[in-house]
Amino acid sequence: MTKTMTFAALHFSVAFTVTYLLTGSLLVGGAVALVEPAINTVVFYFHEKVWKRYDAKKKHTLSTSSSVIHSH
Template sequence: MIMANIQKFVINNQRTLKKTFSYYIMHISVAMIVAYFVTGNIWMALTLSMLEPTVQAFAFFFHEKVWAAKDRRVSALAEKETMA
C-alpha cells in the first residue's frame, strides 16, 4: 500500500522531481565551491554544501507545486473568459 502511494506520487510528479534533482546537484556544486573559498577547508565545504541545498531542494519542490497550481488557475480563468 505504501509503495503504491509512493509510486503514484513519483509518477504524478515526475517533471517536478527531475527539476528538483537537477537543481539540487547544481546547488550542491555551487555551494561547495563557495564554502571552500570562504573556509579553505574541504570537509567544512562538503558539510555546508550538503546541508543548505538539501533544505532548499525540498523548498524548491513545493515552490514548483505552488506555481503549477497558480498556472492551472490562470488557465481556467482564461478559458472561462473566452467562453463568456
C-alpha cells in the same frame, strides 16, 4: 536521469566551492555542499506545487474569460 545526476553533482560542486572560498574550511564547505542542495530540493518541491496551482488558476481564468467573450 543522467541529466539530473550531472546537475546534482554540479550543484554540490558549486555549493562546496563557494563556501570553501568564503570560509577556507573543508568541513564547512562539505557540510554546506550536503545541506544546501538537500534543503533546496525540498523548497523546489513546494515551489513546483505552488506554481502548478498558480498555472491552473491562470488557465481557469483565461478559459472563463474566453467563454464569456465567445458567448456574446
